[in-house]
Amino acid sequence: MLLTKKDLNHILKLAHFEIPESEKEEYLGQLAKILDYMKILDQLDLAKIEPTSENMAYRQGSREDEVRQYEELDLAIMAPDFTENAFQVPKILGGEE
Amino acid sequence: MKSTSLLKKSASELSGLLKERKITCTQLLTELFQKISATEPSIQAFLQLPDKEKAYEEAAAIDILYAKGETLPLLAGIPIAIKDNICIKGQKTTCASKILENFVSPYDATVIKKLKANKMILFGKTNLDEFAMGSSCENSAFHITKNPHDLTCVTGGSSGGSAAAVASEEVTLALGSDTGGSIRQPASFCGVVGCKPTYGRVSRYGLVAFASSLDQIGPITKTVTDSAQLLNVICGTDTNDATSAAYPVEDFSLSLNQDIKGLKIGVPKELLNDKLQPEVKAAIEKSLAVFEKGGAIIELINFEAFNYAVPAYYIIAPAEASSNLARFDGVRYGLRAENQINLRSMYQKTRGLGFGPEVKRRIILGTFVLSSGYYDAYYLKAQKTRALIKKEFAKAFQKYDILLTPTSPTTAFKIGEMANDPLAMYLADVATIPVNLAGLPAISIPCGVSKDNLPIGLQIIAKNFDEATMIKAAHYFERSK
Numbered sequence: 001m002l003l004t005k006k007d008l009n010h011i012l013k014l015a016h017f018e019i020p021e022s023e024k025e026e027y028l029g030q031l032a033k034i035l036d037y038m039k040i041l042d043q044l045d046l047a048k049i050e051p052t053s054e055n056m057a058y059r060q061g062s063r064e065d066e067v068r069q070y071e072e073l074d075l076a077i078m079a080p081d082f083t084e085n086a087f088q089v090p091k092i093l094g095g096e097e
Numbered sequence: 098m099k100s101t102s103l104l105k106k107s108a109s110e111l112s113g114l115l116k117e118r119k120i121t122c123t124q125l126l127t128e129l130f131q132k133i134s135a136t137e138p139s140i141q142a143f144l145q146l147p148d149k150e151k152a153y154e155e156a157a158a159i160d161i162l163y164a165k166g167e168t169l170p171l172l173a174g175i176p177i178a179i180k181d182n183i184c185i186k187g188q189k190t191t192c193a194s195k196i197l198e199n200f201v202s203p204y205d206a207t208v209i210k211k212l213k214a215n216k217m218i219l220f221g222k223t224n225l226d227e228f229a230m231g232s233s234c235e236n237s238a239f240h241i242t243k244n245p246h247d248l249t250c251v252t253g254g255s256s257g258g259s260a261a262a263v264a265s266e267e268v269t270l271a272l273g274s275d276t277g278g279s280i281r282q283p284a285s286f287c288g289v290v291g292c293k294p295t296y297g298r299v300s301r302y303g304l305v306a307f308a309s310s311l312d313q314i315g316p317i318t319k320t321v322t323d324s325a326q327l328l329n330v331i332c333g334t335d336t337n338d339a340t341s342a343a344y345p346v347e348d349f350s351l352s353l354n355q356d357i358k359g360l361k362i363g364v365p366k367e368l369l370n371d372k373l374q375p376e377v378k379a380a381i382e383k384s385l386a387v388f389e390k391g392g393a394i395i396e397l398i399n400f401e402a403f404n405y406a407v408p409a410y411y412i413i414a415p416a417e418a419s420s421n422l423a424r425f426d427g428v429r430y431g432l433r434a435e436n437q438i439n440l441r442s443m444y445q446k447t448r449g450l451g452f453g454p455e456v457k458r459r460i461i462l463g464t465f466v467l468s469s470g471y472y473d474a475y476y477l478k479a480q481k482t483r484a485l486i487k488k489e490f491a492k493a494f495q496k497y498d499i500l501l502t503p504t505s506p507t508t509a510f511k512i513g514e515m516a517n518d519p520l521a522m523y524l525a526d527v528a529t530i531p532v533n534l535a536g537l538p539a540i541s542i543p544c545g546v547s548k549d550n551l552p553i554g555l556q557i558i559a560k561n562f563d564e565a566t567m568i569k570a571a572h573y574f575e576r577s578k
Contacts, residue, residue: 003465007465008461010468011461011464011465011468012445012461014464014468015419015448015460015461015464016423016426016441016444016445016448017444017445017447017448017449017452017457017460018445018446018448018449019449019457027457027458027461030458030519030520031458031461031462031465033519033520034411034462034519034520034523037408037520038408038411038412038475040404040405040408041405041408041409041478041479041482043405044405044481044482044485046478046481046482046485049481049484049485050481050484051477051480051481051483051484052480052483052484052487053310053413053480053483054310054340055296055297055310055311055487055535055536056296056297056340056342057297057342057344057536057561057562058297058342058343058344058562059342059343060334060336060339060341060342060343061343063336071204073203073204074203075203075429077201077203078200078201078203078429078430078431079429079430080427080428080430080431080433081433087428087429089428089440089443090437090438090439090440090442090443091439091440092439092440093439094439095438095439095442
């Protein structure tokens with residue numbers, strides 16, 4: 001699978017981070033090699049196999065619906081900008097896309 | 098020679114000496130701090146050195162209790178270093194990333210609460226590959242930890258700092274985390290014991306998540322006995338972690354000093370062939386003879402899962418990571434790019450500045466395999482492969498008590514050797530990754546050294562929740578080799 005720069009830009013938009021233009025070719029080259037290696041999975045006959053995404057044996061199950069006291073965490077202390085009891089951020093709409 | 102003797106001792110030996118009042122905690126810490134002064138400038142195992150004042154205060158308090166003849170937990174007073182992706186309240190937890198460079202955790206991980214309840218001395222935060230993504234400790238945003246056996250070689254990763262700290266005798270015990278081999282592989286490269294418990298044995302509450310269905314915290318120690326005793330402390334059901342198993346904790350030290358007559362051992366042919374570094378192959382073959390001498394029955398087996406686990410893992414783990422690392426956005430904590438025109442720009446700039454190349458690579462990979470049009474071809478395929486791998490292990494464990502492999506196909510490679518070839522780095526995890534996909538317990542124990550004096554590790558894999566057999570076999574080998 002050869003990712004194009006357009007594919008990469010789309011993924012970066014989904015993943016919410018940027019890479020300098022000058023580095024994109026290098027990432028594309030590395031990713032191409034990795035995705036090419038994944039083709040080995042095509043050798044397997046997986047038609048009748050149910051997928052699994054976890055290893056949870058011996059589940060705890062639901063707890064009683066009762067109020068629990070948890071430790072008060074000082075959320076403001078690590079916040080880049082916390083005023084009026086809210087995390088302040090730049091505007092959501094508007095500006096360059 | 099007495100001044101170096103405490104550094105060489107295991108936690109269980111030190112525990113005995115403390116109880117008999119032949120040594121004090123303060124004495125032990127003095128030697129450790131002297132050792133750190135001498136070796137840490139070259140090894141760089143720590144991101145945050147242990148707080149001397151606090152450590153000595155805790156040691157003095159424990160010494161008073163011992164002097165009074167009080168009964169204390171087995172590992173009371175033993176110093177333990179913590180991988181810097183495990184949260185300690187009031188201390189920095191950086192995950193070796195710029196995005197958390199100044200993050201101070203507001204709470205203790207469950208394992209930390211257990212260590213404190215056992216009066217162990219928290220002894221610094223150790224280096225790792227950024228967000229536990231890597232097999233060499235070269236992906237840390239801050240510095241590379243060097244292998245104590247050869248400073249030009251990597252420690253392995255991602256728990257490279259913890260493995261190096263124990264191997265260089267800067268600390269008695271350490272905790273690491275293991276998602277695809279990140280405890281076992283550095284333990285193998287550094288010549289120490291590293292154990293990944295069964296998935297769900299140890300709470301992940303307070304472990305910064307990389308891949309939630311694969312991550313487990315585990316001990317890095319000098320001996321199998323120490324591993325068993327530390328497992329006793331850290332295992333247990335936790336209501337703060339929904340993936341924590343409702344399974345009782347047995348006393349793992351009861352599995353020590355057992356014989357192995359009749360133990361059925363399967364050895365996957367796929368991991369004992371000419372693709373291994375010849376010295377690794379020779380060391381494993383020599384080790385098999387030790388088990389045979391003890392009465393174990395050894396058979397070579399076909400185990401195709403080992404051919405497919407790496408590609409499946411490098412779809413599943415990055416997919417989970419892309420989700421888990423979405424929280425690092427500059428809103429509530431961590432790095433925030435300043436003066437951004439809008440929220441989206443802030444996210445992009447913050448994460449672009451804050452994440453290193455390997456983390457970015459994996460988030461890109463993970464986002465891609467989950468994206469529309471590619472989910473079935475990659476992620477669904479990988480999940481089915483995972484199910485197949487679990488089935489193959491279950492079938493093997495119907496016939497065998499444990500499986501035995503090298504922990505890594507090679508000894509520690511040179512720093513920088515694999516820097517430009519991520520795929521080559523990924524392939525180094527061929528022996529450890531399948532274990533995480535199936536959620537099994539496994540331990541790496543030293544089994545030899547190469548002609549360059551680099552350690553070689555042997556991996557023992559057991560079935561789910563059968564740490565007892567794993568420890569029994571590992572301890573037999575350790576005392577018989």
